[in-house]
Amino acid sequence: MLSQLAQTYAQAIYELAVQRKMLDAVQAQLELVTTAVAAHPDLRGFLEHPLVPPQAKKDTMTKIFAGELTDFVSNFLLLLIDKGRETILPAIVRQYVDIANKARNITVAEVITVKPLTPEQSRLLADKLSQVTGSRIVLKPAIDEQILGGVIVKLGGKLIDASLVRQLQSLKTVLAAREQTAV
The missing domain is CATH 1.10.520.20 (N-terminal domain of the delta subunit of the F1F0-ATP synthase)
Incomplete structure (x- = not known):
């Protein structure tokens, strides 16, 4: 209500x-x-x-x-x-x-990194996201040292997780699966 x-x-x-x-x-x-x-x-x-x-x-x-x-x-x-x-x-x-x-065709993207992006990195990321979405991107930066490296982007209800933690988790899963098939 x-x-x-x-x-x-x-x-x-x-x-x-x-x-x-x-x-x-x-x-x-x-x-x-x-x-x-x-x-x-x-x-x-x-x-x-x-x-x-x-x-x-x-x-x-x-x-x-x-x-x-x-x-x-x-x-x-x-x-x-x-x-x-x-x-x-x-x-x-x-x-x-x-x-x-929405009226201005602006999409806000929350960008989580270990340390602040440089202006050049921000521009490149916004440009790439703009190409994908077709809208102007406004970055909303956030810092989270627990992701170790890489970037997490929250955009319009979608999550793009390119963090080092996620990549390590994926590697662990692949290695565990290989270990299971090797036994």
């Missing part, structure tokens, strides 16, 4: 942002708000507390983000508070980003 509600709000604000030619600005401002709220647990708790009056929440948000948000985004946040929907803002923003990326 909440995910459907978040989808409805996200679709509505997306359509209005397109009409106003503010797609990028709205996304940046929504992400600014959700990042700030997530980074400050006291603020998040204040906004999510059911006994805090809506007007107090609206006043607080207006003061915190004064000069940072367009009237369009500010009014959207105040509407969410009026409707008691401020707790689903992170889900709305995720849905909005997904809708906007």
Whole structure:
């Protein structure tokens, strides 16, 4: 139910942002708000507390983000508070980003490596993934030293595991199978 509600709000604000030619600005401002709220647990708790009056929440948000948000985004946040929907803002923003990326033909690829990729490696990987998917690729890097080497790519519900750990596991399986047939 909440995910459907978040989808409805996200679709509505997306359509209005397109009409106003503010797609990028709205996304940046929504992400600014959700990042700030997530980074400050006291603020998040204040906004999510059911006994805090809506007007107090609206006043607080207006003061915190004064000069940072367009009237369009500010009014959207105040509407969410009026409707008691401020707790689903992170889900709305995720849905909005997904809708906007789909419209822009952008695919986000989570790339897991042992150490950060160089700019050249990032460009080459994004180019290769773009050739495969037919869409523009935005890399979302993550570091995981447990993969030992190589890369893991999560892309549109698919997993490409070219990590050293996976290759060693495959080798172990092949060797174990050969050992079984040799006996």
